[in-house]
Amino acid sequence: MEEKNPSSPARQTRNPAGCSPVSTAEGRRESPFPEGKPLRFPEAARAPLTRPRAREGAGPGGGAGFEPGGGKAAAMAAQQQLGREHQGITLRGSAELVAEFFSYGINSILYQRGIYPPETFTRVQKYGLTLLVTTDPELANYLNNVTEQMKEWLYKCTVQRLVVVISSIESSEVLERWQFDIECDKTAKDDNGPREKSQKAIQDEIRSVIRQITATVTFLPLLESACAFDLLIYTDKDLAVPEKWEESGPQFIANSEEVRLRSFTTTIHKVNTTVAYKKDSVP
Amino acid sequence: MRWRRHPMGRRAQCFQTRHSLHAPRLRHPAAPRRRLFRKAAEPPELPGAGRRRAEPLPADIPAGSRGPAPGTASAGRPRAGPEWRGYAEPPPLPRPPNLVASPPEGARHSREARRRRRHSNRGGRWGGRSLCALGLAGLGRGAMGPQGDTSVPGGPAVAVAFPGAVCRGSGCRFTCELLKHVLHQRNQLPLPYEQLAFFCRRAAQDGDGIGKPHSLGLARRKCQQLLMELEGLFQHLEVMFSLTLVPRVLFLLGGNVMNPKELYELNLEGFCEGSAEESLDTAPCVRQLFHRLFVADVFSELKALPITGTLVLVQGHRDCGVEWFRPKLNYQVPTRGRKLTVKLSCDGDLHVSASPPQRTVPAWEDYVWFQAPVTLKGFSE
Numbered sequence: 251m252e253e254k255n256p257s258s259p260a261r262q263t264r265n266p267a268g269c270s271p272v273s274t275a276e277g278r279r280e281s282p283f284p285e286g287k288p289l290r291f292p293e294a295a296r297a298p299l300t301r302p303r304a305r306e307g308a309g310p311g312g313g314a315g316f317e318p319g320g321g322k323a324a325a326m327a328a329q330q331q332l333g334r335e336h337q338g339i340t341l342r343g344s345a346e347l348v349a350e351f352f353s354y355g356i357n358s359i360l361y362q363r364g365i366y367p368p369e370t371f372t373r374v375q376k377y378g379l380t381l382l383v384t385t386d387p388e389l390a391n392y393l394n395n396v397t398e399q400m401k402e403w404l405y406k407c408t409v410q411r412l413v414v415v416i417s418s419i420e421s422s423e424v425l426e427r428w429q430f431d432i433e434c435d436k437t438a439k440d441d442n443g444p445r446e447k448s449q450k451a452i453q454d455e456i457r458s459v460i461r462q463i464t465a466t467v468t469f470l471p472l473l474e475s476a477c478a479f480d481l482l483i484y485t486d487k488d489l490a491v492p493e494k495w496e497e498s499g500p501q502f503i504a505n506s507e508e509v510r511l512r513s514f515t516t517t518i519h520k521v522n523t524t525v526a527y528k529k530d531s532v533p
Numbered sequence: 534m535r536w537r538r539h540p541m542g543r544r545a546q547c548f549q550t551r552h553s554l555h556a557p558r559l560r561h562p563a564a565p566r567r568r569l570f571r572k573a574a575e576p577p578e579l580p581g582a583g584r585r586r587a588e589p590l591p592a593d594i595p596a597g598s599r600g601p602a603p604g605t606a607s608a609g610r611p612r613a614g615p616e617w618r619g620y621a622e623p624p625p626l627p628r629p630p631n632l633v634a635s636p637p638e639g640a641r642h643s644r645e646a647r648r649r650r651r652h653s654n655r656g657g658r659w660g661g662r663s664l665c666a667l668g669l670a671g672l673g674r675g676a677m678g679p680q681g682d683t684s685v686p687g688g689p690a691v692a693v694a695f696p697g698a699v700c701r702g703s704g705c706r707f708t709c710e711l712l713k714h715v716l717h718q719r720n721q722l723p724l725p726y727e728q729l730a731f732f733c734r735r736a737a738q739d740g741d742g743i744g745k746p747h748s749l750g751l752a753r754r755k756c757q758q759l760l761m762e763l764e765g766l767f768q769h770l771e772v773m774f775s776l777t778l779v780p781r782v783l784f785l786l787g788g789n790v791m792n793p794k795e796l797y798e799l800n801l802e803g804f805c806e807g808s809a810e811e812s813l814d815t816a817p818c819v820r821q822l823f824h825r826l827f828v829a830d831v832f833s834e835l836k837a838l839p840i841t842g843t844l845v846l847v848q849g850h851r852d853c854g855v856e857w858f859r860p861k862l863n864y865q866v867p868t869r870g871r872k873l874t875v876k877l878s879c880d881g882d883l884h885v886s887a888s889p890p891q892r893t894v895p896a897w898e899d900y901v902w903f904q905a906p907v908t909l910k911g912f913s914e
Contacts, residue, residue, distance in 0.1 A: 368731060373724075373914070378837075380723035380914050458833045461718065464725065468714060468823035509824070512833055 288413065288482035289491060290498035291396055338444030339452070344518040345404035347449075351456050351514075351521065352412060352430065353397045356481075357383045358460060359414055359428055362467045365479055377457040396481055399492065403485060404519060407434035411484035415501045419476045424503045426470070426527045433520040445517040455514030459523055462511045470527050505529050688796075688872035693825045694880045695818050698807030703815045705774040707877060708782050708799055709767045710819055712845065715784055715797050718832040721843060721911025722759075730760055755912040762907050766845060769857040769905070777853035780900065787841040788870065790861075790904065795838065796872040803878030822877070831873055843909040851901045858903035 339347070354376055361371045361382040366389065371382040384390050403409035414428040438445070482498055491497065503526050511523040713726040722729055733756050773779065780802045787794030806812065846864070849855060 368728070369735070373732065375914065382728075462827070462833070465714075465718065465823070465827055467725070468710075469820040469827060471820075509827065512830070 288411070288484045288498050288500060289495045291392075291481050291483075291495055338446045339449070339516050339518065340444045341438045341441075341518055342405060343444075344438070344516040345401050347452060347456075347516055348404050348432070348519045348521060349397050349401040351459075352400055353393060354381050354383070355430070355460065355463060355523075356393060356396075356414060357381065358463050359416075360384065360389075360479065362464060363416060363426065363470070363473055363477070365416065365477055377453050377460060379457055379460055381460065395494075399495075400483070403483070403489075404432070404434070407436045407439065408486045408489050409434075409483060410486070411482075413482040413484070413501075415480040415482060416473070416477050417480065417501070419478050421475075423528075424501050425473060425477065426525065427501070427503055427506070429524045429526070431522040431524070433522075435518050438518040447515075447517045452514065452516050455512070458512050459514055459521075463523075466509070466511075466525060470525070502526075503528055688874060689829075689831060690874040690876060691826055691829045691831065692876045692878070693822050694878050695813055695821065696880060698805040698812040698879050699818050700809055700812050700815050701806045702771075702774065703806060703818060704779060704801050704804060705771050706815050706819060707801075707822060708770055708774075708779075708847075711797070711799055711822075711875065712766075712784055713763075714823065714826070715786070716843065716909070716911065719786060719795065719835070719838045720913065721786070721838070721840065721909070723912070723914045726760075726763065729756065733757055733760055752912060752914055755910070759909060759912060762909055766905055766907060766909070770845075770847070773847055773849060773853075773855050773858060773903070776855055777849035779847050779849055781848045783844075783846040783866065783902075785844040785846070785867070786838060790844055790846070790864075792867055793844070793870050794841070796867060796870055798866070798872065798874045800874055800876040803876070805879040822875070826875070835871070840911045840913055843911065845905040845909070846902050847905075848900050849903055851899050855903060857906065859906050861902045861904050864902040864904075 357371075358381060360366050361368065361384075366384060366386065368382075370384055370386050370389075372385050373380050374383050375381070384393070400409060400412065409432055411432060412430040414430075415424055416426040416428075417424045480498075480501065482501065483495075505528065506526045507529045508524055508526040511525065513520060513522040515521070713722075716722045717725050724732070733753070736753060737757070780800070782799040782801070784797040784799075785793035785795075786797070846861070847858065849858075851860065
């Protein structure tokens with residue numbers, strides 16, 4: 251896959267205080283991304299911790315205002331793009347799939363880490379799993395906006411990383427950092443034909459990642475204080491900053507430990523997931 | 534059929550009633566006296582009580598080797614206390630020459646015996662004779678200690694070494710947490726246990742069973758039943774761990790107790806528990822265990838497992854006095870199917886008050902396998 255600047259240092263992926271021990275399932279890897287300040291969607295910093303009545307019987311797609319992948323019509327369009335299994339996947343379809351993964355993945359993180367009350371989530375079936383999605387209308391609307399923007403950037407292959415930063419509301423200390431590195435094969439823009447990879451195979455890989463996100467709660471340190479989350483997106487340097495977005499710092503964690511999750515690929519977009527967390531003082 | 538009155542009286546009559554479809558069996562005068570475990574609830578026989586059988590028992594099945602049939606429902610609660618000494622194997626007698634090797638057709642215990650021989654037979658048709666020899670050597674008494682029943686080689690293993698002794702009661706906590714994790718990772722629970730319990734409780738409080746489709750109500754009932762069974766199992770595990778040292782725990786997914794599809798073993802032989810002052814807290818050690826499991830990534834490559842039943846077996850002293858778990862004398866850890874071993878140990882400086890590692894415990898022949906009398910049936914939404 252084409253890299254913007256393959257010789258760039260991986261400094262932005264490390265703790266400024268020094269290298270931390272990394273435990274990975276697939277081995278240590280260097281980040282190919284150039285230096286650049288991430289973009290932040292300010293409304294996410296203090297997403298309202300409202301407690302609406304939980305909506306029962308919410309079907310696939312979640313509760314009010316939440317429609318993963320940008321809506322049912324877009325999901326149907328993605329399906330049409332994908333076509334049957336043997337027809338492969340296109341750039342548009344890949345962007346839809348990856349954006350949809352981010353929607354469900356962020357919802358899972360927010361639920362598993364207790365950022366929002368569990369009664370504000372409802373269960374839906376996706377990827378052969380039972381996933382939790384928010385029913386908070388404001389939060390769902392916010393996530394929809396981010397998803398739509400991600401879809402566009404994924405289609406243009408201008409996004410390189412999505413980061414979910416969890417920080418303490420009281421001290422503003424960054425406690426966790428979920429990093430989704432995106433590698434895009436830009437030659438797919440010029441290709442007329444779809445890539446040969448079935449949706450089932452992609453969904454199997456995504457399922458493994460989502461299951462690992464759920465499994466991280468078994469060893470991640472307990473977040474004892476009230477927390478909020480931020481969304482940071484690393485894009486190409488020459489990309490114009492869209493409205494409602496602002497430049498931000500990387501928001502690294504001091505004295506962190508990092509664990510790598512599994513990756514998945516659509517043959518056009520590849521997503522690698524890593525979680526960094528504050529190291530326990532207790533062995 | 535003529536009813537014979539057994540010295541035990543009424544209980545024996547009930548026994549005969551259950552087997553009324555079979556012809557009465559006369560005991561061969563030269564056959565060694567055998568103890569048969571048809572069901573776990575079968576009361577202990579007094580020494581000297583005999584059974585009459587129509588055909589001699591096959592010699593290749595050692596006495597007392599027939600544990601309770603897998604999945605057999607049993608209402609009784611055999612005690613694994615001093616009364617179990619009554620089940621001890623009698624001194625071996627020379628095998629009479631005129632015993633037939635093949636069990637009679639249609640005999641339920643013989644079918645089970647054939648099944649057991651088939652699973653244990655490796656070297657030939659009469660691998661059961663090796664079992665008999667082992668039984669005669671005393672291993673038939675349930676001496677399934679780690680030395681005598683080693684884990685299956687070749688399966689993946691995850692070893693976690695804690696830098697010291699762990700708080701008392703941690704062994705039970707590790708067992709319960711690992712079971713919850715395995716059930717969720719292997720698709721037997723749609724959500725992690727705590728999250729599932731939360732939603733189930735909330736649904737019960739909201740009265741969601743009213744006006745809902747039948748399928749939804751059925752799933753909810755399955756969920757509630759499974760959660761109740763798990764909760765009960767955790768409580769009984771806590772009792773078990775308080776009564777005896779537990780060197781090993783098994784989770785068997787799918788198949789049956791002799792031939793599961795997947796086998797997960799928690800090895801606590803090198804595990805040390807100490808007082809609260811000089812030992813590590815349980816919670817960080819649990820996180821360390823799951824961190825190690827996560828990094829090892831032992832579940833991602835596995836194919837999806839359909840909804841199936843899960844059995845739990847624990848090793849404990851035969852005289853521990855546990856009531857809920859059913860002893861399975863002469864149980865052999867299955868050698869087929871996929872297996873994962875999670876081995877916990879305690880390294881570093883151990884305080885003198887810490888219990889010694891279980892590997893230093895002698896008398897492994899007194900440790901037997903106990904099976905939980907419930908089959909955890911998974912469900913999906």
